[in-house]
Amino acid sequence: MSRVKSATRNITFGYVGQIATTLMSFILRTVFLMHLSKQLLGVNSLYSNILAVLNMAELGIGTALNFSLYGPVARGETEKIKSYMQLYRKAYHIIALVVAVIGLGIIPFLGILVKNPGNISSRDLVLFYLIFLFNTVTSYFVAYKYSLVNAEQKNYIQTNVLTITKIVTVAIQIVVVVTTENFYLFLLTDAAVQLIQKIFVSKYLDKLYPYLKDKNVVKLAKEESDEVWKKTRALVCHKVGDVARLQTDALIISSLIEVSVAGFVDNYNLVIGSVSNFVNIIFNSVISSFGNLIATENKEKQFSMFKVYRFFASWVYGFSCIGFMVLLTPLIRLLWGDEWILPQAAVYCILIDYYFKGDRIVLSNYKTAAGVFEPDKYLALIQGAVNLVVSIVLVQTPLGLTGVYIGTIVSGLIANITKPVIIYGTCFDKKAWGYFADTFKYLLSMAFVLVTCELISRKVIADLNIVSFILMALIITVIFNGVYFILYGRSEEFKYLTGKVREKLFR
Numbered sequence: 001m002s003r004v005k006s007a008t009r010n011i012t013f014g015y016v017g018q019i020a021t022t023l024m025s026f027i028l029r030t031v032f033l034m035h036l037s038k039q040l041l042g043v044n045s046l047y048s049n050i051l052a053v054l055n056m057a058e059l060g061i062g063t064a065l066n067f068s069l070y071g072p073v074a075r076g077e078t079e080k081i082k083s084y085m086q087l088y089r090k091a092y093h094i095i096a097l098v099v100a101v102i103g104l105g106i107i108p109f110l111g112i113l114v115k116n117p118g119n120i121s122s123r124d125l126v127l128f129y130l131i132f133l134f135n136t137v138t139s140y141f142v143a144y145k146y147s148l149v150n151a152e153q154k155n156y157i158q159t160n161v162l163t164i165t166k167i168v169t170v171a172i173q174i175v176v177v178v179t180t181e182n183f184y185l186f187l188l189t190d191a192a193v194q195l196i197q198k199i200f201v202s203k204y205l206d207k208l209y210p211y212l213k214d215k216n217v218v219k220l221a222k223e224e225s226d227e228v229w230k231k232t233r234a235l236v237c238h239k240v241g242d243v244a245r246l247q248t249d250a251l252i253i254s255s256l257i258e259v260s261v262a263g264f265v266d267n268y269n270l271v272i273g274s275v276s277n278f279v280n281i282i283f284n285s286v287i288s289s290f291g292n293l294i295a296t297e298n299k300e301k302q303f304s305m306f307k308v309y310r311f312f313a314s315w316v317y318g319f320s321c322i323g324f325m326v327l328l329t330p331l332i333r334l335l336w337g338d339e340w341i342l343p344q345a346a347v348y349c350i351l352i353d354y355y356f357k358g359d360r361i362v363l364s365n366y367k368t369a370a371g372v373f374e375p376d377k378y379l380a381l382i383q384g385a386v387n388l389v390v391s392i393v394l395v396q397t398p399l400g401l402t403g404v405y406i407g408t409i410v411s412g413l414i415a416n417i418t419k420p421v422i423i424y425g426t427c428f429d430k431k432a433w434g435y436f437a438d439t440f441k442y443l444l445s446m447a448f449v450l451v452t453c454e455l456i457s458r459k460v461i462a463d464l465n466i467v468s469f470i471l472m473a474l475i476i477t478v479i480f481n482g483v484y485f486i487l488y489g490r491s492e493e494f495k496y497l498t499g500k501v502r503e504k505l506f507r
Helices: 003-037 038-058 062-074 078-114 122-143 146-151 156-180 184-206 222-246 248-255 258-283 286-298 299-336 346-369 379-395 403-426 432-459 466-488 492-506
Strands: none
Touching: 003 038, 003 156, 038 078, 038 122, 038 248, 038 258, 062 078, 062 248, 062 258, 062 346, 062 403, 078 122, 078 184, 078 248, 122 184, 146 184, 156 184, 222 346, 248 258, 248 379, 258 299, 258 346, 299 346, 299 403, 299 432, 346 403, 379 403, 432 466
């Protein structure tokens, strides 16, 4: 199957799954807010972030091994695949044990992390947390098998499994919350369905790849395993820094402001995440295709495809960012009421980081596919330190919540400046001036569209209702895409994308 066909299939199944899970997630969140407390929503958000921090124990071994599998999979080297998968399996079983031990060690500190928990007892805080920990630890016993599926550009298999699991889980959770208003049953439902899914997936993938159960497996040569661990060591720095930068905001908010505020932020993140997940499906679905491209094509071909990838990302992330800046707070007001509104300055900071994060996804995904982990291995550590220092200092000033996200923006921009230089030099033997010139162009275009749409919105949604909201969304769509078509419709990247669309529609 061609790279384009593989990516298209992955994207298609990704979208179908995302539509279903997004709808279910919004229904569940609405039911949750109606029947359970703000503190429980904050605890749910906080524990999700704590477990994301614990996932740091994976420390990049999965990414390094995924990269190592691209070549053997492309060449059909079954024995080599078995050797890599055996290493992966052993590593993940050790990681599961490490996560369990560290996770249990955090329990005495939960009282410090959860500020103003309301009527939630210390015993309940611990038991809730143990359910979250169980879900995370058990995931490692099957996660390694997905690497082979993804290396074969069959990401849709994982997508379909996760979609079905999410739909079943949310449907049962809605019934549980409405009928019992019991947070324990809410969490246990998720744990039970996920456990059944993990057992099924493990058996299914064993059947799909029967050689994974072979006992006669040749160990990797020393130079091959050394290469994996070399990349893993570099990825350790990336992973630690990324966790310190991306997964600590909820911890800072919960411990230094109030746990319920973490729930307020989580509502905004649910909306942003629902839309960004649609966007990310496209970009994450082509990582394996890029891995195959890099393994089989010359640098000029790689560079031309990277430019297309980046152009498309700037368009899509720019469009969604402008839409959020104008319509996110009105949407929260429509869905759940004025009591869940955050300060607009904080919302703008969250969305500025969202846009630049989109830029970084393009860079990070290409670096991952190319296996370029060494040159900036300490950069993520610097970013993590900057984020923690700036956020913790500013959150205790009158800026409050806004200060947390100023720290996130500042630390993120370090990567937006340095990663293009590394990728252009290492992967393409080029200078990155063109990348930064394009960035400046895209930001100017967005600023013009944002000012125009904000001025129009003051009239259109002055009287906020579903009709005026939809009308404003249509206006933003027309203005943004019209401006971008006029400015960039003659570029080679745009012509390539429209050519691919025509092929699909008229073949």
